[in-house]
Amino acid sequence: MRMTMAERILARAASKSSVKPGEFVTATIDKFMCHEALAAVYGNLKKYGFKSIKNPENLIVALDHYSPASTVRASEIHKIVRTAVKDLEVKYFYDTNAGVGHQLMVEKGHALPGELIISSDSHTCMYGALGAASCGVGFAEMTYALCTGVLWFKVPETVRFILKGKLPPLVSSKDIILMIAGRYSSSVALYKSVEFVGPLLEELSIESRMTMSNMAVEIGAKFGFFPTDSLTKAYLAGKTETDWEDITYDQQAKVYKEYEINADDLSPQVALPHSVDRVVSIEDIDHIAIHQAVLGSCTNGRMEDLETAADLMKGKKVHSNVRFYVVPASMDIYREALRNGVLGILVESGASILNPGCGPCFGAHMGLLASGERCVSSTNRNFRGRMGSDNAEVYLASPATVAASALKGYIADPRD
Amino acid sequence: MEEIRGKVWLFPDNIDTDLIVPGQYLDAPVQEIMQHVFESIRPDFAKTISKNDIIIAGVNFGCGSSRENAASVLKELGIGCVIAESFGRIFFRNAIAIGLPVLTCRDVAQNFSEGDLATVEVKNAAINNTTKSISLTGNCLSEEMINILEKGGILEYLADKGDESV
Numbered sequence: 367m368r369m370t371m372a373e374r375i376l377a378r379a380a381s382k383s384s385v386k387p388g389e390f391v392t393a394t395i396d397k398f399m400c401h402e403a404l405a406a407v408y409g410n411l412k413k414y415g416f417k418s419i420k421n422p423e424n425l426i427v428a429l430d431h432y433s434p435a436s437t438v439r440a441s442e443i444h445k446i447v448r449t450a451v452k453d454l455e456v457k458y459f460y461d462t463n464a465g466v467g468h469q470l471m472v473e474k475g476h477a478l479p480g481e482l483i484i485s486s487d488s489h490t491c492m493y494g495a496l497g498a499a500s501c502g503v504g505f506a507e508m509t510y511a512l513c514t515g516v517l518w519f520k521v522p523e524t525v526r527f528i529l530k531g532k533l534p535p536l537v538s539s540k541d542i543i544l545m546i547a548g549r550y551s552s553s554v555a556l557y558k559s560v561e562f563v564g565p566l567l568e569e570l571s572i573e574s575r576m577t578m579s580n581m582a583v584e585i586g587a588k589f590g591f592f593p594t595d596s597l598t599k600a601y602l603a604g605k606t607e608t609d610w611e612d613i614t615y616d617q618q619a620k621v622y623k624e625y626e627i628n629a630d631d632l633s634p635q636v637a638l639p640h641s642v643d644r645v646v647s648i649e650d651i652d653h654i655a656i657h658q659a660v661l662g663s664c665t666n667g668r669m670e671d672l673e674t675a676a677d678l679m680k681g682k683k684v685h686s687n688v689r690f691y692v693v694p695a696s697m698d699i700y701r702e703a704l705r706n707g708v709l710g711i712l713v714e715s716g717a718s719i720l721n722p723g724c725g726p727c728f729g730a731h732m733g734l735l736a737s738g739e740r741c742v743s744s745t746n747r748n749f750r751g752r753m754g755s756d757n758a759e760v761y762l763a764s765p766a767t768v769a770a771s772a773l774k775g776y777i778a779d780p781r782d
Numbered sequence: 783m784e785e786i787r788g789k790v791w792l793f794p795d796n797i798d799t800d801l802i803v804p805g806q807y808l809d810a811p812v813q814e815i816m817q818h819v820f821e822s823i824r825p826d827f828a829k830t831i832s833k834n835d836i837i838i839a840g841v842n843f844g845c846g847s848s849r850e851n852a853a854s855v856l857k858e859l860g861i862g863c864v865i866a867e868s869f870g871r872i873f874f875r876n877a878i879a880i881g882l883p884v885l886t887c888r889d890v891a892q893n894f895s896e897g898d899l900a901t902v903e904v905k906n907a908a909i910n911n912t913t914k915s916i917s918l919t920g921n922c923l924s925e926e927m928i929n930i931l932e933k934g935g936i937l938e939y940l941a942d943k944g945d946e947s948v
């Protein structure tokens with residue numbers, strides 16, 4: 367039976383031999399991730415009188431959005447979460463020192479190929495880089511799914527991006543996904559599953575793939591898959607004792623649409639305010655002075671990203687007008703970057719190293735922008751008001767572009 | 783579900799959930815968020831909304847963050863339903879899950895002006911612009927979605943079933 371990756375996983379999760387797009391299924395969820403949302407979920411359990419959750423060993427909880435708590439309200443929410451994890455007998459709880467929930471799901475071996483995973487945050491699709499069907503839900507659906515172990519899904523159509531060519535130096539997977547958003551719009555994959563396939567995959571590390579899967583939601587997608595391969599196997603080695611199966615894509619399976627993407631002549635891309643699909647090539651940017659630069663988040667806060675920035679910034683100084691914040695996506699990455707000298711290089715250049723977490727990304731914690739300010743960021747959204755003032759501007763870019771811009775004081779081409 | 787009758791609020795394409803619930807109020811109680819809904823683009827919204835008013839929008843309404851309070855705050859403000867050409871899928875699911883009726887309908891935004899009066903019959907996806915005398919039919923929701931909406935939300939639906947595990 368020819369099935370897309372989404373169809374294959376939903377069929378398995380719904381105990382059916384096959385499913386087709388448009389069909390509604392009730393699917394068993396393999397793993398759940400909650401951040402501070404567990405406080406709301408716990409509140410729901412109490413409100414509706416649901417006594418327990420079905421499989422607490424499949425629930426991973428991570429405090430990441432307000433780490434550390436920046437307001438008393440946030441701290442009270444964390445207190446509720448700490449009570450909840452004990453009460454619900456949660457096995458995997460990552461407190462405010464551990465990192466972004468999505469990063470912990472992948473680096474701690476919680477997200478595995480072929481699994482159906484939901485979390486209380488929209489960038490859950492990131493685990494698609496490991497071949498998992500993963501998407502975000504709200505509090506009510508998370509509560510329902512934790513109690514019952516299942517959730518309804520509409521089987522999506524699939525949009526496939528065939529990646530070819532070779533990435534030029536200092537151009538990365540972030541530039542690919544921004545280019546896709548810019549060329550095809552932020553609703554190109556609306557309600558659909560995305561498969562990233564093709565010969566270029568051999569050159570895309572798992573970390574690079576995570577950047578693209580992470581941003582699948584920004585083009586409207588439900589899932590953002592990469593098929594598994596030897597790189598997936600190497601990544602997962604030692605991270606999990608659970609058996610998992612390869613999940614490949616079926617070239618013959620019927621998809622809604624295919625797009626060919628050639629990376630050969632790709633240049634660094636920038637998403638202009640206030641929309642992820644307002645994308646231009648760096649050559650087409652006039653002089654745009656910046657006040658802040660952010661390197662981090664579940665999108666681009668991994669070792670590869672920090673190393674890229676360190677390579678460009680070694681021995682150089684951040685521009686005096688720029689506040690440069692580096693937010694490693696997890697404490698493991700932070701530790702490694704400390705050991706291998708990467709953090710040291712960034713600190714010497716003038717970066718402020720923030721603790722692992724969501725940080726400035728969502729405009730409610732720290733590193734906020736004042737009216738009239740501009741920030742270039744490796745994060746995933748640049749909606750109006752996203753990082754603070756409604757009258758601030760956020761430009762999305764790759765780690766290399768962020769680093770080059772932090773040095774120059776304006777949005778700069780890392781290749782110069 | 784009863785027919786919904788109300789005044790139309792028209793929105794363009796790609797209205798993201800950060801516009802509905804600005805980031806700094808993300809963890810605030812719904813009562814507090816209510817005052818700031820759409821603050822950056824329609825500061826009059828929260829103050830002048832009436833019960834059963836209807837939001838009509840273009841493509842990708844509710845895109846972006848999965849914040850459920852984007853749906854719940856609209857419900858709390860009294861919005862009767864949201865009809866759009868298309869939705870950010872997480873917002874769509876959240877709306878159903880908390881009992882806010884949502885419908886998709888092709889070209890809906892082209893058939894309404896701000897302030898028009900509309901009636902909506904959710905089960906049949908029947909949408910009427912009573913000011914302009916235009917009748918549209920949107921895409922019907924699934925049976926399960928209708929059942930959830932009729933109970934007032936997915937947790938009400940679950941509590942009613944009286945069975946915590948399937």
